[in-house]
Amino acid sequence: MGKxxxxxxxxxxxxxATDVYSLVLKAYExxxxxxxxxxxxxxxxxxxxxxxxxxxxCGIDKESGTIRLVYRVVGFGTTEFSKLKTGDTIDILGxxxxxxxxxxxxxxxxxxxxxxxxxxxxxxxxxxxxxIVLGYRDEIxxxxxxxxxxxxxxxxxxxxxxxxxxxxDAIKKYGIDGDMIYACGPMPMLRGIKAYAAENxxxxxxxxxxxxxxxxxxxxxxxxxxKDIDEHSQVHNKRICKEGPVFYAEEVEL
Numbered sequence: 001m002g003k004x005x006x007x008x009x010x011x012x013x014x015x016x017a018t019d020v021y022s023l024v025l026k027a028y029e030x031x032x033x034x035x036x037x038x039x040x041x042x043x044x045x046x047x048x049x050x051x052x053x054x055x056x057x058c059g060i061d062k063e064s065g066t067i068r069l070v071y072r073v074v075g076f077g078t079t080e081f082s083k084l085k086t087g088d089t090i091d092i093l094g095x096x097x098x099x100x101x102x103x104x105x106x107x108x109x110x111x112x113x114x115x116x117x118x119x120x121x122x123x124x125x126x127x128x129x130x131x132i133v134l135g136y137r138d139e140i141x142x143x144x145x146x147x148x149x150x151x152x153x154x155x156x157x158x159x160x161x162x163x164x165x166x167x168x169d170a171i172k173k174y175g176i177d178g179d180m181i182y183a184c185g186p187m188p189m190l191r192g193i194k195a196y197a198a199e200n201x202x203x204x205x206x207x208x209x210x211x212x213x214x215x216x217x218x219x220x221x222x223x224x225x226x227k228d229i230d231e232h233s234q235v236h237n238k239r240i241c242k243e244g245p246v247f248y249a250e251e252v253e254l
Contacts, residue, residue: 004029005093010084011066017141019073020114021082022058028065030094035060036122037099037184037207037246040067043091044077052093053077056184056207056245058117058142059124067094070117070142097245100182100205104128108178108202109150110167110193111135112185115209116142119184123149131176135167135189168192178202185209187254194249204249 008025016022030040034057041052059068073082084090100122107128111119112135123130123146130150134143137157146152154162155170163170167189170176183193184207197204 002033003094003096005091006030007089008067008092010086010088010090012086013082013084015082016070017139020141021071021073023069023071023081023084024059024066025069025090025092026065027067027092027094030092031060031062031065031067034067034095035099036102036125037118038095038097039118039245040069040092040094041096042069042077042081043093044080045090046076046080049077053081054096056118057095058120060121070114072114098243100207100246101248102126103180103203105179105203106177107131107180107182108133108171108176110171110181110183110185110189112167112183112189113137115183115185115189115207118207119182120145122182128180131178133167133170133176134162135170135185136161166192168196171196181205183207190249191254194254197249205246206249206252207246208252209245 006027008027011024011026013021013023039054039056041054043052055069055071057067058070071078073079102125105128107126107130109119109123109130109132116134120142123132132146132150132152135155140161143152143154153170153174155165155167156162163173181193181197181202181204183190190206194204
């Protein structure tokens with residue numbers, strides 16, 4: 001059916017960490033099509049703010065027709081979203097982008113910061129053996145929800161939760177191994193993971209966080225440099241919102 005713009009109803013919303021919110025929306029047609037790694041564009045009610053905010057899918061419940069968005073308040077749009085209450089409505093477009101290419105290989109799932117939420121739905125969808133590594137700056141969230149799906153390890157900058165350092169430090173300290181890496185998080189983290197995967201001969205998929213405008217590949221605001229020539233632009237780039245946000249690590253220059 002493809003992407004759909006619709007008015008979704010708020011089922012619930014709660015604050016799960018400082019400035020981090022979990023929003024559940026009734027969006028049956030989107031939930032029916034969506035998969036781990038995809039995202040939706042969420043529109044504000046302010047007519048002067050034309051561009052939607054892209055938010056990854058943390059949860060997809062096809063039976064109840066709901067999607068879950070876990071996001072951090074960082075500006076006008078997300079501040080508005082954080083005030084939504086049960087019964088309110090919000091316009092969304094989705095599902096957008098390409099999700100993870102799920103393989104039946106022993107997997108390491110890595111999430112950093114607000115890149116953690118999309119890994120939760122992936123953990124639910126993967127049927128293979130999984131180890132989960134979560135990286136935080138300080139305050140933790142969602143970690144307990146990963147526990148039914150695999151062993152969970154953490155890193156934090158202050159060392160209060162898990163290993164002091166980053167996710168690569170945690171992987172090395174605990175001797176975590178796998179045949180496949182799936183990762184989402186800030187660019188410095190993804191660069192480190194790409195290098196680690198290459199050094200150890202591990203297949204790696206990354207979900208790239210990037211500012212987006214149209215969300216459908218028309219404006220070229222979110223291109224990333226790639227090894228191959230893009231059929232749309234005829235240059236060495238790809239649109240994160242359209243060809244991504246998930247890529248095999250060797251496809252993109254970070």
